[in-house]
Amino acid sequence: xxxxxxxxxxxxxxxxxxxxxxxxxxxxxxxxxxxxxxxxxxxxxxxxxxxxxxxxxxxxxxxxxxxxxxxxxxxxxxxxxxxxxxxxxxxxxxxxxxxxxxxxxxxxxxxxxxxxxxxxxxxxxxxxxxxxxxxxxxxxxxxxxxxxxxxxxxxxxxxxxxxxxxxxxxxxxxxxxxxxxxxxxxxxxxxxxxxxxxxxxxxxxxxxxxxxxxxxxxxxxxxxxxxxxxxxxxxxxxxxxxxxxxxxxxxxxxxxxxxxxxxxxxxxxxxxxxxxxxxxxxxxxxxxxxxxxxxxxxxxxxxxxxxxxxxxxxxxxxxxxxxxxxxxxxxxxxxxxxxxxxxxxxxxxxxxxxxxxxxxxxxxxxxxxxxxxxxxxxxxxxxxxxxxxxxxxxxxxxxxxxxxxxxxxxxxxxxxxxxxxxxxxxxxxxxxxxxxxxxxxxxxxxxxxxxxxxxxxxxxxxxxxxxxxxxxxxxxxxxxxxxxxxxxxxxxxxxxxxxxxxxxxxxxxxxxxxxxxxxxxxxxxxxxxxxxxxxxxxx
Numbered sequence: 001x002x003x004x005x006x007x008x009x010x011x012x013x014x015x016x017x018x019x020x021x022x023x024x025x026x027x028x029x030x031x032x033x034x035x036x037x038x039x040x041x042x043x044x045x046x047x048x049x050x051x052x053x054x055x056x057x058x059x060x061x062x063x064x065x066x067x068x069x070x071x072x073x074x075x076x077x078x079x080x081x082x083x084x085x086x087x088x089x090x091x092x093x094x095x096x097x098x099x100x101x102x103x104x105x106x107x108x109x110x111x112x113x114x115x116x117x118x119x120x121x122x123x124x125x126x127x128x129x130x131x132x133x134x135x136x137x138x139x140x141x142x143x144x145x146x147x148x149x150x151x152x153x154x155x156x157x158x159x160x161x162x163x164x165x166x167x168x169x170x171x172x173x174x175x176x177x178x179x180x181x182x183x184x185x186x187x188x189x190x191x192x193x194x195x196x197x198x199x200x201x202x203x204x205x206x207x208x209x210x211x212x213x214x215x216x217x218x219x220x221x222x223x224x225x226x227x228x229x230x231x232x233x234x235x236x237x238x239x240x241x242x243x244x245x246x247x248x249x250x251x252x253x254x255x256x257x258x259x260x261x262x263x264x265x266x267x268x269x270x271x272x273x274x275x276x277x278x279x280x281x282x283x284x285x286x287x288x289x290x291x292x293x294x295x296x297x298x299x300x301x302x303x304x305x306x307x308x309x310x311x312x313x314x315x316x317x318x319x320x321x322x323x324x325x326x327x328x329x330x331x332x333x334x335x336x337x338x339x340x341x342x343x344x345x346x347x348x349x350x351x352x353x354x355x356x357x358x359x360x361x362x363x364x365x366x367x368x369x370x371x372x373x374x375x376x377x378x379x380x381x382x383x384x385x386x387x388x389x390x391x392x393x394x395x396x397x398x399x400x401x402x403x404x405x406x407x408x409x410x411x412x413x414x415x416x417x418x419x420x421x422x423x424x425x426x427x428x429x430x431x432x433x434x435x436x437x438x439x440x441x442x443x444x445x446x447x448x449x450x451x452x453x454x455x456x457x458x459x460x461x462x463x464x465x466x467x468x469x470x471x472x473x474x475x476x477x478x479x480x481x482x483x484x485x486x487x488x489x490x491x492x493x494x495x496x497x498x499x500x501x502x503x504x505x506x507x508x509x510x511x512x513x514x515x516x517x518x519x520x521x522x523x524x525x526x527x528x529x530x531x532x533x534x535x536x537x538x539x
Contacts, residue, residue, distance in 0.1 A: 023274035024497070031178045032493060032495065034177060034178070038179075039177050039180045042261050043175075045259050045261075047176065049175070049237065049259070050184045052229065052236065053233060054188045056168055056191075057168055057195065058191045058195040058198070059222060059225050059226075060165065060192065061194065061196045062195035063154075063157065065197075065199040065347070066218055067154070069340070069343060070215060071091060073214065073215060074207075075210065075211070075212065076215045077089040079212060080095075080146070098151060103157070103158045104158065104451065105155055105448075106159050107440075107444050109159060110158055111441050112437060112441070113163070114163035114437065115434045118167055118433050123242065124238055126163055127164070127233050130160035131229060133156075133160040134160045134161075134226055137159075138157070141222070165440050166437050168188050169188050170424060170433050170436050172184040172424065173432065174241040175240065175241075175259055182492075185425075193412060199218060200346075201347075237254075239255070240252040240256045241429055244276045245280060245290075245430060256269050257269055275495075279429055280430060283428045283430045284430070286428075286504055291434070294434075300435070304435050304439070305487070306487060306488060307427060309487065310426070312442050312443055312480065315446040315447055316477060317415050318381050318407070318470070319408075321473045342401050346408050350408050350409070353408070353409045353412030357413050360413065361418070365490045365492045365513065366421055366490060366491055367484075367488050367512075367513075369418050370419075371485060373411065373414025373415045374484060377407055377477055378477045380406060380407045380470075381474035382474045383403055384404070384470035385470030388465065388468040400467050426489075426491065428496070457472065490512045490513040498519055500519065501517045501519045
């Protein structure tokens with residue numbers, strides 16, 4: 001296939017404009033030419049602080065998996081469930097959906113507020129405030145006397161968790177160069193997997209306790225996470241991209257200096273700030289503002305659509321069905337101990353898959369991995385569906401459990417981590433926080449639907465479809481696979497300014513990888529003039 005050339009209008013550019021554009025172009029070329037090791041050496045503190053902030057997501061992953069695994073914990077079911085005719089205790093499918101959706105509603109509200117507040121006050125203040133809110137709301141979990149208190153706790157804790165989901169991903173994209181963005185944005189997914197791994201392991205260790213401490217102790221462990229993270233956030237520099245958006249270029253230089261190695265020269269710092277400012281001003285010429293409504297205008301509508309559907313794919317691929325292996329296997333005839341053993345193994349595989357994604361992403365593009373993952377998961381869901389047609393049998397249970405392991409490995413090697421990379425790279429830098437907020441809210445709305453759909457599929461007091469539920473999720477997975485093939489572009493190796501021009505020119509998704517684009521020469525000379533007016537000094 002030949003390369004698509006994105007042409008720019010010819011314009012007369014002054015020597016001053018050329019000099020400023022040259023600085024931005026130099027910094028962009030340097031980032032694109034870096035290897036991963038060189039980028040880590042140049043941005044060691046950016047890597048460290050991004051990883052510290054991303055630890056916030058461990059709490060969200062921990063409780064999400066905790067709640068799903070509690071449905072398979074006999075002590076929790078006896079405390080908050082209802083007695084069935086066979087003498088077993090189960091939470092009703094309506095309360096299972098309600099508890100999970102309480103979290104989603106809280107996160108939707110938290111995301112919207114985080115988008116407004118972070119744009120105004122920056123990352124650090126909002127994340128620290130959210131961490132203190134988490135500490136306070138965990139008390140409701142620990143002292144819950146009835147299922148209504150659990151519902152209130154899930155909804156209130158969803159507020160800070162929503163902030164963590166957005167700000168950790170966008171901060172990683174803001175402070176790191178192009179080679180490190182896929183690693184540190186997918187590291188956010190890894191933190192979520194670590195949280196799930198910890199929760200399943202904790203519950204497995206407490207299965208032998210006959211009292212309420214079997215579920216109170218896992219909730220209490222959540223108090224361990226916030227204090228060290230708060231300490232790390234206090235020392236973290238503010239995002240240089242956010243500071244440039246606020247016109248605080250000198251502060252942006254100081255922040256960038258605090259994020260980079262001492263070997264980086266002041267000239268290189270100035271060039272990097274020039275690149276950020278050039279992109280910021282280019283985007284200002286292409287869009288009017290930075291409100292949520294601006295995410296739905298012009299070319300930003302396409303970018304918002306892609307970000308939303310990429311995150312919806314995390315639900316539509318069937319992970320709600322394939323990821324809840326503990327409860328699934330119990331309904332397939334496994335005892336609690338063996339089901340939790342499978343759960344621990346599943347989360348270990350998920351962690352290994354996310355780490356492997358770092359290396360695979362260096363060789364395969366985001367689009368390629370995303371499509372391949374969806375295709376494999378569709379096939380597995382169909383296979384599980386067929387195995388669910390006969391009556392429950394031990395051999396079929398083992399086979400279904402094994403396929404679930406492959407499903408989770410595929411998810412955490414492809415769609416799970418790649419999603420975080422894509423939603424951070426697709427939006428414009430000026431609308432990154434708000435676009436990610438809208439995308440995550442699209443994910444949460446899809447989760448609300450999944451939370452109503454999945455419990456009846458597995459719950460023995462409801463539809464009780466067991467493995468046959470794979471057919472339902474396979475159909476949904478196939479739909480998102482079709483959308484991804486026609487609408488998902490490749491962002492690998494592209495700078496923010498290059499993506500701005502590609503979207504502005506309306507390049508087809510399948511041509512993003514081969515299109516040639518130059519955002520620095522002759523297309524928007526007014527951007528560098530605005531930088532001069534704003535700073536009245538050479539960047």
